Amino acid sequence: MIITRKIELDYGHTLPNSFSFCNQLHGHRGIVEATVEGSIIDRKGDAEEGMVMDFKFLNDIMMTHIHDILDHGFAVWKDDHEDLEFICKRNKRVVITNEPPTAECLAKWAFNQIKPHLPENVTLNNLRWYETPNNWADYTGND
Template sequence: MSSIRLTRLFTFEAAHALQNYKGGCHNIHGHSYKLEVTIIGTPIVSETHPNDGMVMDFKELKKIVQETIIEPIDHALLLRHDAPLELVEALRHLSHKLVLTPFQPTCENMLIDFKQKLRHLLPPQVRLHSLKLWETEKSFAEWYASDNQ
């Protein structure tokens, strides 16, 4: 049977600031992100199975990514966990959606985090093939399972 790749596109809005960065990205700023999630597997072959002919139902993939990745960070400010305490406290006091990460919230590190969160949530017959995170219209980072074996 042939392996097939499925890709689902997600969009979200988020802001971040890069600590100790020498440039404009040191300041809090936002992006309209696009995330491509690609899985790979073999289509189910069973006339009685509700997903006959599918590697995975796109609806199931959407639910996993929405709940695990998109909802927690959409319209949030991502800061490294050791951001200045007065900033963190002020944002929390004003009820801003704040996500403190154990890493510098770069596009690259976000992809590694997404990969770690998604890998174990996919059905056993499906593997995470790649992730592509667009930070701007012209800039993106990619993660491929084949590059990390």
């Protein structure tokens, strides 16, 4: 069985090498969807009987390890020294990335943020990062 949970957050970033407006400091209303897979729990009387996992627990993991780290913060590339210095002076919530903080990079980051916190019997199949309603990246853990 496969289930998906969605959260929303506001974040900023810049892509200094971009030829478009993305080379400016700017923000997005991001949407993050985590799709997990597992067997339906069939332990009689268990609070999660009939579920892969409780949506509330998946939400808690996503909120703690993605939202609460990046919401109203900035994702900035470690090699973007000028913006990194400025952003770190101004913001408490900063995610420093090893590559430019594109939707693809942030999908991979978010996948790796939540995967270790899932129950042992649940597999993270896909992390979808919406940068805008029309643009998103999917990461499946396969590089």
